[in-house]
Amino acid sequence: MLCSLKSIIPSALSPAPSSVHCKSSPATTFISSQAKLISSSLNGFNGPQTLLTQPVIPISDANFRPYSSLIQSCIDSQSFDAGKSIHSQMLSEGFVPDIYLQTKILMLYARSGDRDDIAVARKMFDEMTERNYTAWNTMILAYSREKDHDEVLQLFLQMLRDGASPSKFTFPSVIKGCISLDEKEAVSQIQSLIIKVGLNSNVVVGGALVEGYAGFGWMNDAVAAFDEIDGDNVISWNAILSGYLKLSLLEETWSSFHKMLCVGTMPDHFTFATIIRACGAMKSLSKGKLVHSNLIVSGYESDVFVANSLIEMYSSCGDEYSSRMVFELIKEKNQVSWNSIIASYAHLGSYDEALHQFSRMQDSGHRCDRFNIGSSLAACAALPDLDMGRQFHGYLLRRFLDNDLILGTAVVDMYAKCGCPEKAHHAFDKLDERSEVSWNALISGYVQHDNVEAAIHLYHKMRLAIPPDQFTLANMLTLAANQGSVDLGKQIHAYIIRSGTNLNVVVETELVNMYARGSRLREAGSIFYCMQERNNYSWNSFMDGHEKDGNYSFVLCLFYQMQLNGTKPDSFSLASVLSSCISLSDIKSGKQIHSFMIRNAMEDHKILRCLLVNLYAQCEAMKYAYEVYEKARDKDVYLNNVMISALLECKRVDEARELFDQMGERTLVSWNMMLMGYSKCGLKNEAFRLFIRMTIEGVIYESLALVPLFNICASLPALELGEMFHTIVIKRSFSYCSVVLDSAMVDMYSKCGSLEDARSYFDRMDERNIVVWNSMITGYGKHGQSCEVFVLYRKMQEENVKPNGVTFLSLLSACSHGGLVEKGISCFITMLEEDEVEVRAEHYTCMVDLLGRAGFLKEAHEVINKMPMEPEVSTWGALLGACRLHKEVDFGRLAAEKLFELDSENSGHYILMANIYSSVAMWKEGDQIRELMKSRGVKKEPGVSWIQIENEAHTFHAGDRNHPLAEEIYMTLKELAGKMKTLGYVPDDNYVLRSVEDSEEYLLQHSERLTIGLGLIKLHKRSVIRVFKNLRICGDCHSAIKLISEITGRTILVRDNNRFHHFKDGICSCGGYW
Secondary structure (H helix, E strand, O other): OHHHHHHHHHHHHOOOOOOOOOOOOOOOOOOOOOHHHHHHHHHOOOOOOOOOOOOOOOOOHHHHHHHHHHHHHHHHOOOHHHHHHHHHHHHHOOOOOOHHHHHHHHHHHHOOOOHHHHHHHHHHHHHOOOOOHHHHHHHHHHHHHOOOHHHHHHHHHHHHHOOOOOOOOOHHHHHHHHHHOOOHHHHHHHHHHHHHOOOOOOHHHHHHHHHHHHHHOOHHHHHHHHHOOOOOOHHHHHHHHHHHHHOOOHHHHHHHHHHHHHOOOOOOHHHHHHHHHHHHHHOOHHHHHHHHHHHHHOOOOOOHHHHHHHHHHHHHOOOHHHHHHHHHHOOOOOHHHHHHHHHHHHHOOOHHHHHHHHHHHHHOOOOOOHHHHHHHHHHHHHOOOHHHHHHHHHHHHHOOOOOOHHHHHHHHHHHHHOOOHHHHHHHHHHOOOOOHHHHHHHHHHHHHOOOHHHHHHHHHHHHHHOOOOHHHHHHHHHHHHHHOOHHHHHHHHHHHHHHOOOOOHHHHHHHHHHHHHOOOHHHHHHHHOOOOOOOHHHHHHHHHHHHHOOOHHHHHHHHHHHHHOOOOOOHHHHHHHHHHHHHHOOHHHHHHHHHHHHHOOOOOOHHHHHHHHHHHHHOOOHHHHHHHHHHOOOOOHHHHHHHHHHHHHOOOHHHHHHHHHHOOOOOHHHHHHHHHHHHHOOOHHHHHHHHHHHHHOOOOOOHHHHHHHHHHHHHOOOHHHHHHHHHHHHHOOOOOOOHHHHHHHHHHHHHOOOHHHHHHHHHHOOOOOHHHHHHHHHHHHHOOOHHHHHHHHHHHHHOOOOOOHHHHHHHHHHHHHHOOHHHHHHHHHHHHHOOOOOOOHHHHHHHHHHHHHOOOHHHHHHHHHOOOOOOOHHHHHHHHHHHHHHOOHHHHHHHHHHHHHHOOOOHHHHHHHHHHHHHOOOHHHHHHHHHHHHHOOOOOOOOEEEEEEOOEEEEEEOOOOOOOOHHHHHHHHHHHHHHHHHOOOOOOHHHOOOOOOOHHHHHHOOHHHHHHHHHHHHOOOOOOEEEEEOOOOOHHHHHHHHHHHHHHOOOEEEEOOOOEEEEEOOEEOOOOOO
16 A cells, blocks of 8 residues: 555646546436336435436536535435435436536435445445545545545545545545554655645644654654644644653653643643543652643533543552542443543552442443453452452353453452462463463462462473563562572573573562572672662662671662662661661661651651661660650551560560550560560569460460470479470470470470480471570580480481581580590581681680690680680680689689679689689688678679479578478488498588588588488489589589489489589489589
């Protein structure tokens, strides 16, 4: 077609011939043999063929006028049937019309809109011996109305060939045909002809040109054509506005609308609908409301076409209230109105309201169509509402629409998001054809439910059908990130590179996210820094990866770079940077972030508010934490929980409990935090009372609620109480369900001295993490079973559990208590070679203790001097303890001086140094230390021992006579003392003050002996006597208890502040090395 136009139009641009009409004789025509048939057919208004040729009957011009007027009246009143009756009468009378009347009859048939009539008109047109421009325009316009644009252009070409001159009525239909047939170059050729005939300034023709160029996106040509038009025409302005909007040139659209108003052209309903859509695309609520005010003044408020555009605009701008108000004010809502409001609610996330409006639409008598069903299915998917989604699916099934591409894909998406990937797959299989959206909906469903195999299988199947698009690749990268499968992510990345896919910001961001979450920050950074465009998700993914990898300072740098880059941080960005500030205890940066939140009205964001409270509490700025908490208008349970946690961390238990009691709503986390807080603060009775209240109030607690209770039992220690809680664990079927609870139970049994029960429970665990391994290894170390420690350590390595710093601490401690110097040194070297183990001061303290106990005091001191960090109190304490053991004065004095400086309030350091002096008969120096202690107001911590009998704790101090069985206890101990002497027992005066005259009587009154005496009296002969002491057991008592175990045949277990001692048959598990 374009080639024909190119060849014909140039010739038309040359000077026209003197006559443009076909040569014909008015006196000679031929009659059709079917004239009577045509006449009878026309009487029935069914005749597809009508001929105007009749034998010439001379009639004067006056005879034409009545028929001409009658035909014109029928055309004007659209009484086409009447007009055809008149035409039939003319034929029956043998009346032969002239060219003028022929054209009128042609117009009658062409304008009726009936296809058969247009065919009759075309036959008339083809048989006309003479055609004027009105006849040509009539047929061109008739075909244009029928959207037969090919025929429009064919007639136009024929018109040009015949030498007929196009008029202002010809060009609009021809240009419309070019637009519909995408004949872009033809419009330019036609414009040349328009200029030649001088119609370029005509409002109608120029407007058609503007619309044509705008329709093709040639806005410069459209504006040029617009500028040549004489006068202002709203249709031309509308064409300009529509063209700019079609090309998403939103600012130009708005600017043109403003110019239109400035020149005084009144907008019509189409103008307002167009500019409203532009405001929606710009998401400019202010401009949208300005246009809304303008159209109200112009009287278009009740126009349903304009109102429907307003609904969509307010929806795009997020103004649900205005969208709803516009809809409710429409007096006669049409189908588009209902579809718009349903889509609006679905778009704005008011999914329940979208479904409610769908129900209202049905009640109002409007029908369901693909648009409102599609929006409603999207609402069902988002809620998710499977039941309602099934009802829509049923509707589609009953009408055989389930295989429709758009609706069927919406069904797939609904089932996928409602957690029914199998049903989604079934709906997918029913589709007659599948687009990228269909594949992506199903793949996304499997990705959301972590069905890795199905998602990968579907991805490969899709590749055989159609190439994966950006959304497919993004889905697969999300799957790789969720699964922590960098290998899968790399395969997708490799496909992207091989296929030459042009990456958009979504896929690039998912690549960054996948690598960042897989701790492959180098790869993530290489993609991130090459991105031409970065959105919030890109920055957040990269920051989150570094935050999880512990690069907290770098997260702060990224946060500032993000702002310099022009990207405004959102709540996710702030969450990452606040978490980093918490980890760094960086209150200065935290305050800056807080200021940013205030300036950007983000202080009320619930998660960020909780993080702020946590940050200030972590930085010991409880004043600011309180301020953030108090400013919160709605203190939900999460904020209350964070505040309780902050108070407990600061040991402000009473305030935490007060807030806990004031809470209108408590979650299980609230109860667990209070229990854990009581446990950490050693408030055992409060913890047990709270647990009882918890059960009385019917709180359905989980296994974690018992963890702090087991921790309390371990710290007391209280074996019988721990066994009672173990019974609860069994009754509630919590056994071996939580590795955290299992670890707490192993630790409890170990610390309560029941190592056999701890190991039995440990061996039955299906899952063992590093915590429970460490608990068991530490238990064996504390109980003096060093060989078993290393057996368990080897087993741990065989099960591919990597040791951490706590593991090595337990190993070194076991070596220290067992005198395994070489093995301890070997462990220490191994630890230093492990890249993933952080060596802390505690490890060096163990080495000092190990070497010091073995008598290598000089080497122990060298370890302290070579420590890469400052020695702690415990480090110097280990050296001082070793000096006491080996009666080493010089190193002892050095260690004591450091301790008196670092921890001057601890009485143990003074007593140890005084004992060192006393052990080498340096009585004067010993007295000086005691005087120093007295002058500083340091009081000796009293030794306390206790034993639990029948769930009751019995506590004793040295020389205690307050127990009801005190006399019997002392009597028992004196009897045993006599028997001990026969076995060679001699009281050790090193543990007796010089002022004491009767050392034997003094030592007999030590708290651990009194506690053992009660155990001998009250407990069954086969029971283990379990004694616990807050201080280190004295050497004389250690010797005495060995003899007591031999004399009585009882097993005695003593836990001091350092380790366990198992006494049996006169032997202690420590082997004298403690």
